[in-house]
Amino acid sequence: MANYRQPVLRRVLTSAAIGLVLAVTGPAGFAQADGGGAAASTGAAAAKARAVCPPTPLWANTGGNDRRLLQFDTTGATLSDVPLARDYGDIAFSPNGSVLYGVDFPGSAGSTTLYTIDPVTGAETGSTPISGPLAAVTPQPAVNGLTARADGTLLAGSFGTSQIFLIDPATGVSTPFPVSFPTGVVSAGDFITLDDGDVLAFGTPDTTSPSPVFRIRPDNTIVQIGTVPQTFGAAKSAGQVYAFASNGDINLLTSLPTTASTAPLPVTTVEATGRGFYRATSAQDSGSCVVPAYTIAKSARPAHRAEEGDTVTYRVTVRNTGTTAANGDFSDDLSDVLDDATLVPDSVTATTGSATVTGNTLTWTGTLAPGATATVTYQVRVNDPDTGDRRLVNVAVPTAPGGTCATSRSCSVTIEVRREEDCDEHEHGDDHGHKPGKEHRPGHGGGHGHDDQPTRPAARGR
Structure with missing residues (x-):
């Protein structure tokens, strides 16, 4: 099992340097950690509840010798996996x-x-x-926390200081x-704007201990609400927060209390x-309700x-109609x-993407940028x-x-197979005096073909 446990930091920071980093704090924040008293209660009361969003995929990056951008659904299934240029x-x-942003590490x-990043x-x-x-x-900026706010600015945390920044x-x-994080605590990576308006922030006192988790209130007070297994990243989907642990586990935080605590x-x-x-x-993560x-x-x-x-040719067109990258998977x-x-x-x-046939089912999976299309x-x-x-x-x-049919009938196709004698009857006329020729009759499904004339094999004739 790969377990990098902050691999770059292990290489660039000696134990003495880590001790120095933890002893250093940036400019004092306007508010430090409180005990969960009146200020925290006031902040919680002021936070406005928001509607729960539909699910959205979770994205994570790995580094070291395995630099990858990974996309997961909320069950942990991998949706996409592509290489990255750097840590x-x-x-x-x-x-x-x-837009997907990334900041070089450690810098x-x-x-x-x-x-x-695409x-x-x-x-x-x-x-x-x-x-x-x-x-x-x-000695390095060591930016290891980056999350957009609703106004488009980026919250950033560093392993080198307790101060939190805007970019x-x-x-x-x-x-x-x-x-700022409390003295002795630096960023472990990531900030999440919760549905109640608070910002969830993950800290760390060192490279091995569990990560303390904080709520930053709208009034800029900060309170620790517990700890989680050492966590380097987090993502939100449908109001739920998923913590990406240093050992490779994706953990769902099943409770996010509003009062002060240091308990797990x-x-x-x-x-x-x-x-x-x-x-x-x-x-x-910014508190928006973006969905694929x-x-x-x-x-x-x-048609x-x-x-x-x-020979019948089928075509399935997948189009990303949202504002964020999306998997356009389908089965047929x-x-x-x-x-x-x-x-x-x-x-x-x-x-683009991957189309496969297993048994009687065709499946396609692939990730599309906003506005992009894939054609399968x-x-x-037809048997003869x-x-x-x-x-x-x-x-x-x-x-x-996030997937839907383009129209109410656009996902289905029905094609009738005519018998040879039916074709002969139309070629020679019928006893009602109708002229020979192609019969036009409505289809029985949502076919959107370009031509009703069958594609006939070259060797076939009468």
Whole structure:
């Protein structure tokens, strides 16, 4: 099991240096830790309750020899896994989820950088030098906490000081936040804006102890509410907070008290990943209600009718209609198609992501940037003779959070298979005096094909 336990820090900070770091505090905050008395009660009462958001994926980054950007659902299942360019002390989505930030770790005094990252590929897309008091922290800025606030500024914490900072992502300028961790405690990584308006902050007294957890009130008082297993990152989904522990566990914090305590908080381990987590984030960490959104639309050619021996081409288009990166997964049950047809070998293709067929089910999984699309195509050949029910019926179903059909009928396609004698009857006319020709009749499903003329095999003729 990989267990990096703050791998870079282990290399760059000797035990003596760690002791020095813990002894140093930045500028005093406007308020220090209280005992959970009147000020905390007033802050709790002032916090305004918010509606619970729908679920959103959780993102985390690892480092050292395993630099990866990982996306999980709230059960701990991995949704995506792409390489990263460097070690990031933390990652954070903008309030609307459209931008993913990362800050280099540990950085050097006077030189640390805020990056933008493509969550689909993990590639860096931009960089801004960080200036101001955060960049001046010695011996390294060691930024290991980064979370967007609702106004778009970034909360930042450092392993090198108790002071908490704000960063303007447009300019990189840092300023002191009016709250510090208590003396002897520095950032363990991450801040979460809770649904009640408080900010949850994770601290650490050293590199091995459990992480003290604090509430920062809207009135800028700070109170410890408990401890959790050593935690390097956190992310929020649907009002729940998930802590990413140093041993690779994803822990759900099942209770977040509002009064002062140093007791262990109850947690449930969602998944023991064995990964060396550095930090984590979600599009809801800023207190916004950003959720993934994507649509799927299915079409076929021919759209409504086919003949024995014809090849039918299906196309499924997935579009990210939200503001944040999203998985556009879907499944397509082919069992009511393959009783009348055969999947054409090597015909399954996808413009991005991964499409596979297992048994009678086609599945696609992939991550899309806002506004991006993926197209999955495959072909079947109608049996000749067709001994099935002579109807090709299938429905594509979204399987990731936020997925819907583009329209009420766009996920389904139904194609009728005509018999040879039906075709002959239309070619030679009928006893009602109708002229030979192509019959047009409405389809029986949501097919959106471009042409009703069947695709006929080249070797077939009359």
